[in-house]
Amino acid sequence: MPPPLRSRAASQPEAPLLEVVNLTVRFGSPVGEVHAVEGVSISVGAGETVGIIGESGSGKTVACMSMTWLLPSPPARYLSGRITFKGEELRRNDEAQLRKVRGSGVGMIFQNARLSFNPAYRLGRQIEEVLRVQLGRSARAMLPEMVQTLRYCNIAEPEAVLGKFPHEVSGGVAQRVSIALALLSRPDLLIADEPTTALDLLSQIEVLSLLARLRDESGLSLVLVSHDLGVVRRIADRVIIMYAGRVVEEGPASAIFAAPRHPYTQGLLASALQQGDGERLYEVPGTPPDLASLPPGCSFRPRCPFAFDRCVTMPELAPAGATHQARCHLLERATEHA
């Protein structure tokens, strides 16, 4: 059975599918302004899988939600940022355009798929409703395709699952149903925000292999947001590391995992991949900074084992190879010494 998706050949070459330029998002709070995302630029090529890695408070979720201007403002304050999708600029106040893009251009799946369904209705009914509103097509006409897509997402008995309530299916099944639902509108880009975090181990494997299969068998672009390096490592072509609202490192997955250049990435990799002296693990000391009162200079400075005098100023994202960039003063020092 062919997957109900476009083939990789159909995707356009060169120009990025989605481009976010210099996005800055802040939130007001009683303790001060929260700098959630500061000057973040992300581009996603057609057919490309981009992994965004960050801990809680790194701004990764806010950045993702902002890709289709999904966060209500207020409370979010968009200070800067330009987003282009398929060469067309997405305007924040153009509801009709945004609805169209959200409905059929960009699909989103979230951490807790079961919560994203209304507990009072059967899954099938909710999917029908979304399809009717988004695609203007009747459920009857969509049923064969719906069943086929669910089957593609490894749901063995699609008809039975459609007749169930959200609480009657496991988290893993709910996540795959939500992926199937996103696929039905044939998006060019799928944004998955921590899609495996709430799942048990085997469901994580299932969802990941489904996403990997989508990447391989269709021209779908994928943005995978996760705190879990293992998850990102398995399917991302390119990786972006975020820390305290900024991109601190970006590059091809192979380069990032083989030779990380930012001390934070290095620490994260070492502690996540269980490297240590054999008895203790490598650990990044300290805790992520409070986004409402960021330290001056490099945000990672208080936790960085290599911090030196220059780190009191914020470093720029600088090239660390042909396609690899990092935001660290150590890079300049390395070139100066060379």
Next chain:
Amino acid sequence: MPDGTLLEFDQVSVVFRGQSARGAGTTALDRVSLAIAPGASLGVIGDSGAGKSTMCRVAAGLVRPTSGRIIVDGADLSRAAPREWQHARRHVGLVFQDALGSFNPMRPVEDGIAMPLLSYADLTAAARRRAVGSAMEQVGLQASQMTRYPHEFSGGQIQRLAIARALTTRPRLLMLDEPVSALDVSIRAQILNLLIDLGRSLSLTFLVISSDPAVVRYLAAATLVLFAGQVIEAAPTASLFERPLHPYTIALLALRDPEMAWRAEGLSASQVQARQAHVVSQGCRFAGTCPLQQPRCQAEAPGLAALGAGRAARCHARAATAA
């Protein structure tokens, strides 16, 4: 070795009676046996629904076993009254999965940390405060923070507070239920290192329960793999990670280590999930989908067979090769 063990399960089963009259009940634990000697920390891994949390609750005395014996510090507590449980629990520290939830949001954290002391130690208020303060310092916090409320701490700090509470009664056995699952990656390593250090300096033995296999790697000398309430594999931790034997364990470990050569011997995730709810009257649960399948797998449920070098697996194929 009934003497000298800190905690022992002997053929412990837990059956939860079904909500409706039709069901015979769900078997959460099925004849699980284990023994933890001082210094021999034990890890338990398994997926959700495997019976890990039931196991923890049984060991904590919150759930009574339907059958089997539980021995804590040499005393059989399977049928014990709450008072006896309380006495035996003094030397067992507990760190709950939901560390933030395990502190009363309406009370300063010192009250939460002092709970075991109120029951098990006869101390003056001032002495109790000192004990709380020194427990907080042991886990890398300042004693002066004890008057703060739980919501004022970060995730990593709350986990440290939960560990501090477990340490107040100077336990020999520390039970850890998913000790780092709620934490950020960079904080996880801090907490695991703290536990490793405490284990060494206080001569603690751990029972660590985790759905993330990586967690038991640093804390436990031996590891059990649970599936559907049964121990499906048992092995020294190092050899389990080096070469898992049961096809289910292989599937479980493959998530973090996709390039491992032994992956081909494992079950696929969907195969396992299909089998999870599957009740078999006879034969192995994985019969029909398992790559190692033998004729007898359909007819006869495998027992937990000893395979030498401290290893055991519930698998006919492995038992045949070992024999």
Next chain:
Amino acid sequence: MSASVLAPAAPRSARLQALDAFARDRMAVLGLAVLVLAVLAALLAPLLTPYDPTIGDQNAILVPPFSPGHLLGTDDQGRDLLARILFGARLAFPEAVIPVLAASLAGLALGLVGGFSRTVGEVVMRALDVLFAIPMVLLAIAIAAALGSGLPTVVLSMAIVITPYIARVVATTAAQLRSAPFIEAARCAGFRDWRIVHREILPHAIPAVVVYATTNMGAMVVFAAGFGFLGLGAQPPAPDWGAMIADGMRSLASAPWLSTVPGIAIVVVSLAFNYIGDGLRVALDPRLRSRL
């Protein structure tokens, strides 16, 4: 995590923190001030007014408010309204406070048992359900039939009527907490049931009751006035606020102040209670008060 957590702790007792949070709620402080003034006025009523609230001046019948000598005017019997309001407060406050206090204690006890214990609790909760099913006014009328009209009847019937409501608030809180992780932690730490209830659950139940009770005291002032209105409360010529409204109704068109003045008194007092309740809700919860 905010930076303040890392700073050395300035240990302030929970009570001080709660007080501080309450003091920062302007409406609650205003409510409290109004209430304190009202209570003082009730206590000092004989000093504040030269008039007797029950004896009228035949020469000053239906004097409108803001007249010299009669700030709030007089009624159809020539009784000074300010005096009647002040002395009436001596009835209104006990009518509101005593039943709520009694019901709070009874409701707390019943609710804790009902919500926490799985066996006895069921019995308690069903018994409360029966009380719920009885219409409030009917119950009050029945009690009045047995005891006669007057303050004791008002207090007793209101206490009985409110108790199940408060018990339900407490029981819901207790039942939600019954399987909370920190209760399990307490069990594992060897706490017995009574200790769990009083150390771990009570701190959650008390704010719930205090808030419910203060907000309800406002309603009780209105409710007690209703009793007076129905003639079940204090008997004439006692200056019951509710009865005053009822009397004033007859001449609402010609002398509107007769009903309006006690009406305003009731509204002001019940609003004051409401704002205090709201302030307490925030002040008693460490999570809410730290957000200020």
